[in-house]
Amino acid sequence: MPLIDVTLVAGRTPEELRTLISRLTDAAEEAIGAPRPSIRVILREVPAAHWAAGDVTIEERNQE
Incomplete structure (x- = not known):
């Protein structure tokens, strides 16, 4: 059972996240x-202020 765990900065649309899940699933298959x-695919969204x-x-x- 492959588990793909992705951490990314928050801010993408639900449609973009759904597409990412589908493409990662396709790639593993x-x-x-x-x-x-x-x-299994887990997407973890981190606020931009918490990623440095x-x-x-x-x-x-x-902001620059």
Whole structure:
């Protein structure tokens, strides 16, 4: 049972997230032959203020 766990910055539409789930499921099925019903996808959305690189949050970077 493959588990695909994705963390991304919040802000995408429900349609974009649904498309991502579908394409990840397709990729796992095609790449490793996993049975579709056994593929699990978890999307974790993190607020831009809680994600930083080089001591600058994405929120701060977007405000520049």
